[in-house]
Amino acid sequence: MSMPVEAAGPTTGRGKTKWFAFGALGVAAAAFVFIAVGGIGENLVYYWGPKELRAAGAKALGATIRLGGQVAVGSIKRGEGVSNLEFDVTDGTATVHVVSQGVPPQLFRDRIGVVVEGTMTRSGSLESRRLMVSHDNRYRAPADKDVDIKTLMRSTEGLDEPLVQSATEGPAPPR
Numbered sequence: 001m002s003m004p005v006e007a008a009g010p011t012t013g014r015g016k017t018k019w020f021a022f023g024a025l026g027v028a029a030a031a032f033v034f035i036a037v038g039g040i041g042e043n044l045v046y047y048w049g050p051k052e053l054r055a056a057g058a059k060a061l062g063a064t065i066r067l068g069g070q071v072a073v074g075s076i077k078r079g080e081g082v083s084n085l086e087f088d089v090t091d092g093t094a095t096v097h098v099v100s101q102g103v104p105p106q107l108f109r110d111r112i113g114v115v116v117e118g119t120m121t122r123s124g125s126l127e128s129r130r131l132m133v134s135h136d137n138r139y140r141a142p143a144d145k146d147v148d149i150k151t152l153m154r155s156t157e158g159l160d161e162p163l164v165q166s167a168t169e170g171p172a173p174p175r
Contacts, residue, residue, distance in 0.1 A: 045117070050094040053120070060120040067096060067116045067126055076110065089114060089126075100128035107133045 047066040048056065067089055075088035085100040098116050108114075113134030118126045 049091040050089055050096045051091055053096055053126075054094045061122060062119060065118065065120060065126065067098070067118070069096075069114065071108070071110055071112055071114055073110045076108075085131075089116060097125040098128050099125050100131050102128065102131055104131055105133045 045064045050069050069089040069091045072088035072090045077086045083103045088095045088097055115132045116128045117130040118128040120126055
């Protein structure tokens, strides 16, 4: 005996597949929104000047902050070793004390623009994890009056010429 075979309708398989696809897209979209919104708060870094940081008060405690301003004149205090450093950052209206454990860049000095990344403490100082200085790209010759500008310029033209010439060689031929 043969069993009757019912023909499947043309839409029964497609209908299930269509709803499954919509469901999968919905779950993926919900997961994306959850990850994007949920994780963004932990990765936010606020960029403030000293005035805005002081105005934020308790909101700034514990948050990761990038503080921008200038190093206040006479505020640099070097501690034991190379990497212990304290200084003040100012914008002309407010000042924030910074405690840094990292090695400062070579250009670090009074009145230089800095961006300090760290966390504000209850004591009112910023504990720095990262210190960056702001400078322009213009080269300035040393202030020594005995510097031969032509020799100095020749030394910056390229690496194909030796930087130091012996006294018997004379000047390098012009290019």
